[in-house]
Amino acid sequence: MREAIGPSAPGLARLDRQDVDRLVAVLGWLAEHPHSELSERELPVEGVDTKWYERHRRLVECLLPAVTGSQVTPRRHWPAFRVRLPGEPRDLRCDLEALRGLAVNASRVLICENLTTVITLPDLPDTVAVHGMGFAAPSLADVAWIREADVYYWGDLDTYGFQILGRVRAALPGIRSLMMDEETLDDWRGLAVTESNPYRGEVGHLTLTELRALSAVRAGDLRLEQERIGRDYARVRLFADLGPSPTA
Template identity: 25%
Template structure:
């Protein structure tokens, strides 16, 4: 079996090294249909001269490793080495099975592994699917709550015997479910249901993608907000030189007048789909590109992992936008506005950073930090919300980009 391949560890730090390797193995293989065991470790001892000259230290290391292995329930083999007199040193340590591995690791690593295996067992038992299928679904929905996994099982049973073709997700008669539980933002749940039911698609009738915008140019600010569901571009007589995409509604509504300006409400991750309704943006920003990205189109979102992933997605969609207050320098200036709580009061979780090829070094450094993977460890706050940053500060930066911001209320108050 793959798990039996020997791994070398230095004798002086063998218990710690074995624990770290086993923890990594459990994390990587917790969603395997059948994790491979055992894990065997070869203990590396120093050369004969060092063993002899430092015999008391190596006797102690051998006794420590022996006692640790016995306490954890690990199997060991011995080999004879000369340390003044012949001594039986531990040659290999074997973690024979899952139960032993969990004792070795303990703590959060063991809890995460048990959670994954419990979910695989639950899906297999409740829905009668193979462990391979259960493993794949459980891995896909790793970040879903236990409540959502229970709802998934109920939904899979429903769709296995009912046809919801032509309905919108909110019209499906699933008792006890939020109307938003199967929205397009939860595509992984839909895919998981299809996998569990053996279907290619749930054949929903989707709501059209929607995007909200408002004019910032004072000549048009009395006009109502625009809501578009089809590809749109401004009329020839309306010059659009500056476009700002903002993540949150308060900032969208509060943006000051900008001559030849347009404000787009990204509405969080919804912009990843709705940006396609403005196909001219990619070409438009090419006209005024400076530095790395054109100042003509600006994206301003939260300083958190989601916000920076959205920024990367917008750029990958072809919009070469400059970010506003979304790099490590901005975090240093505004981190005291930060939070570690979601709107409902639950903690914001750390995550593994994704590939974000369009982020510049300052943005990428911030992204890794707010994922909890920065070189200095977890920051004080994992989120600095866009709305907390004073608009007067945004005006100063936009003007430095060449934007024609006019009659700003905060300037008038000073």
């Protein structure tokens, strides 16, 4: 432990009490779940989100071996654009132009705001999952096989997630959202964090259900990243909300 504390001392000295508590909680959770196979974006620790982990990654990675005796750390998020086809499932990396050229007969498309979510999705019959690449998601309306499918969107429960959803619906008017409602926010509120710079502008093209969820998010300046929602919970909701395959 002494060998780890020495190099970590400058970083530890800069932490306030809340961040010390978060660091201890992260180290404790990782020590208790050494084989969870979760990425750093998915750690179910209160007060911790992706931005926190990115700021304190070096501290965690320095201290964790001393706590656990292992060099295993959470996987970093995958930076490549990703499309997940049903079946095996098959994962592809491609740009928008390549997406247009794919020979895909998709009855249903699920666009996810974050890449980790696409990669960890269960196999959804007759459904192609696409990483929406944040504010680039509206450009997917230029892909004919996406435009012609039943399209769903699943994003973060924060002001920017709803802003992206509104922009995507402006380009794809028939799109439906998943787990962007007050029920999901209430069920996982314990893992939400405070958004330091929320979007205060008007968000158009939202349903009444989505507007109520946006109001709840804004009331507490909350950010609940979609990866914080437990996989088992998400699996149940996905199969329930997507309904039967359009080709069934």
